[in-house]
Amino acid sequence: MVKNRAAPPRARSAATLLPALRERIARHALPPGAKLLENDLAHEFGVSRAKVRDAFGALEQRGLIRRIPNRGAEVARLDLSQVFEIYAVREMLEGLCVRLAVERVKPQSWQDLVQLFGRPMEAIVKHGKFEDYIANLDRLRSRTLEAAGNAVLADMLNSINDKTREIQRRIIILPGRAAEGLPQHRAVLAAMRQGDAAKAEELRRANIRSSREYLERFQSFVL
């Protein structure tokens, strides 16, 4: 190879390096096992190798990449058992998140989401518009996280999310999953709209267990 196969040195700033890498890894633009070369990235982002190295350190701490001495860094692969470990934790934390959110804001503040998850989402699922479905789920997610007002929790859930975003995407695309998931999210939202924190928590946990079952059944398609 004579030429740099990496993208030309677009003038990106150093501050965007870490989030950009996180994003690429989370959406599998950099798939598991992909090697990360310090030089190429330094060149592409227009920063020094030292900063790339710093970013690698942060990514390693978050469990997004794996570093082997003298051999470089590669995107971490997660095997099935790790994914199930994450699901166990996620069930608890997402449940807590919903409960805190309900306890801290007025019930009517969820009204717009209740409506969004009515007809509009119905149509989205009907027509298989998965990207829109996911975008709306994400809106619900971030609204809930914000309402919960717990930075420690937010950090952990974001960390988990970075690792499993692509897997969740693949589960949603599975036959019947969206149609089965939507009523579950609606039920959670209904409890939130009523201000019933305990019920919302339990329903959210059930929703995640249900997603987990899909993963168990279709694991060969997802991993």
Place this chain on the structure above:
Amino acid sequence: MVKNRAAPPRARSAATLLPALRERIARHALPPGAKLLENDLAHEFGVSRAKVRDAFGALEQRGLIRRIPNRGAEVARLDLSQVFEIYAVREMLEGLCVRLAVERVKPQSWQDLVQLFGRPMEAIVKHGKFEDYIANLDRLRSRTLEAAGNAVLADMLNSINDKTREIQRRIIILPGRAAEGLPQHRAVLAAMRQGDAAKAEELRRANIRSSREYLERFQSFVL
């Protein structure tokens, strides 16, 4: 100041740098707000400044230190609201941990801990031997974490623990807390010994809520 007030350059290796700093911060050998000087630490541990810098990056990711550009790093202070945020998360995760542990190992494997938490701990509490009390709690903790067999969970709980170890210590020393906590731990262990995962989980959560109440009542002594 003419002389280096830091310890003489003991020959410590680079591999121990990060754990050593974590430990110092966790036990408040470096109290909140203490400034960390790259040069002093590099000298003390006999490593280059670059490595100290790497370690700082990891510590910052874990939320143990705070870095301000051009101003250096200092041990993070946690205010009361953050501590309560952590308690909310901890209650869920410790509960999960106990449940998983019970589900994965034979009930009789807890027998030695049941006995340890009988007479011996009774005596320890009676004589106010707090260090022993804490050491045994820690033994219970690590045994449970290991039995749970969930690396993601272990990571999160360890991270939380690093941040609140000293606070937990101060709560335990509070008048009446150890005497009130011991029966709670006994109850959890009894449920574990019976193989009743759900009950053990709920009891553990109650135990943490109880600890939280102490913190609420005596916050002025703890922070």
Place this chain on the structure above:
DNA sequence: ATAAACAGGATTGTTGACACTTTAGTTCAC
């Protein structure tokens, strides 16, 4: 006397060069 301006020292941030390790490709012996 007070506050702004200024120097000197201390500390962090950044860069580039160099050493070490691994990998891949080539040669050579059998």
Place this chain on the structure above:
DNA sequence: GTGAACTAAAGTGTCAACAATCCTGTTTAT
């Protein structure tokens, strides 16, 4: 033809010097 030994290239790990920034104590002007 096969495999071991050697060589060159690529990549990572490390360090030390340099640049930029901040802090402290002193001077200076009002």
